[in-house]
Amino acid sequence: MTLPIGDYRVEISASGYINFTAYATVNENYNTYMETFLLVEGADGETGTATGQINNALTGNGVEGVSLSVRKGWNNSQNGDIVASTVTSSNGEYTLTLPIGNYTVTTEKAGYVSATINIIVQPEITDSQNGTITPNLSGNNYRIVLTWGSNPRDLDSHMVGSLSDGNPFHVYYSQKSSYDGKIQVCNLDVDDTTSYGPETVTLNATTNKPYYYYIYHYAGSGSLATSEAQIKIYQGESLVGKFNVPTDLGNNRYWNVFAIVDGQIIVKNTITSSPDVSYVSDSESSTMMLDFDDTGEDQEIYLYFCDKNLTQYKKILIYQFSY
Known part of the structure; x- marks a missing residue:
């Protein structure tokens, strides 16, 4: 759909399914891709239980004591009443019993960036409704967190940029860290090879040159387009960007997501047969x-x-x- 820039509520209905609601923002100059909608089969009045784990983006481990509040619909952190709340256990797990449908869970804990995750509740038990939170960042640091579905099983994060002396660096699973002198510029904090994520990269932007971030479909069935991959960018105590994988750009293996230059996020969001690390012109930096x-x-x-x-x-x- 082509729409004026702004905030929207998307409503979906189909016979035999619970009505589905999601919220989205349409931005200028690039397409907004929403998540793959997961409709819940059933009727109003039925209940079910969702279970999952809230993980630390830096370690991949569960986080204890995260406060969770629930609202109806996806991408909904403020519209309507909170319909349920709970706190994660010692290993980061939670359980919620709700009317079947789709919900947004807001996660909060001191020292971490507040975040949201989209979940579904089906009749009986719906497991693997997992989420990720990241510790607060300082200075020019960015944290990029990749999550995805069960297939493909292995998506790889790549960051390419330049050091202050002009030499290039490339951080990925075979080269997990890069230093500019004694300063760590980029680090692959978590490398997930068995579906879902999180896979996390932390960037310390030490130059005004572009830093390119892209994803490679390394292994497993399916494609990027069907992976349900999502990327969140954090800086300081805020979420500063979110991208869902394009679903209409073919089945090549590279997802060129964005570049960071001079504190600005330059969106690319294409799927190609080779990585694109040259789309930021000199005039933009x-x-x-x-x-x-x-x-x-x-x-x-x-x-x-x-x-x-x-x-x-x-x-x-x-x-x-x-x-």
């Missing part, structure tokens, strides 16, 4: 301008290197002459 100065006895031409906001940070005299 810096600008060069010429200026002619004739206020003095000599005439001078300067070259200015500016950031994308046209704030001067370097001035070079390239030519001087007199009449």
Whole structure:
């Protein structure tokens, strides 16, 4: 659907299924892909139980004492009443008994970024309704968390960028960390090879050069398009970006998701046969301008290197002459 930018509620109904509600934001200049909708078969009045585990994005282990609050619909952190609440056990597990349907669970714990997970409740027991939370970050650090479904079993996170000396780095399962001198620039915190995730990368952006993030379908049946993959980007104490895998761009093995440059997230969101790590142009990270100065006895031409906001940070005299 083509819509004006803004926030929307999506409602889906089908005979024999519980009505499904989800919320979405339509942004300018790129497509918004929603999750794969999981309709629940049954009738109003039936109840069921959802079970799952809330995991630490940095370790993959369950987190104790996470407060969970539940609202109807997906991607719903504030609309309507809280219909249930609970707290995770010592290994991060939880159990919720609710009318069958689809729900959003908001997770909160001191020292962690508040997050949401979408779950479904079917008749009897629906397991593996898992979620991920990440400890708060500081400085220029970003944390990128990948989750997906049961197939393909292994999706790999890749981060490509440049160090301050101009040399490239590539962090992935075979090279899990990169340093710029003594500073750790990027680290693959968790590498999941057996479905679901989380698979987590932490980035310390030390330069104004682009950092490219993409996913590779490494192993397992199915495709990226059918993987139900989702990526969340965190900075500080906030979620700053969320992407669902495109479902209409073919079955190639590389998902080029985004680049980070000068604190900005540049969205790509394509699926291709090889990784794309060149779509951020120089003009998006810096600008060069010429200026002619004739206020003095000599005439001078300067070259200015500016950031994308046209704030001067370097001035070079390239030519001087007199009449």
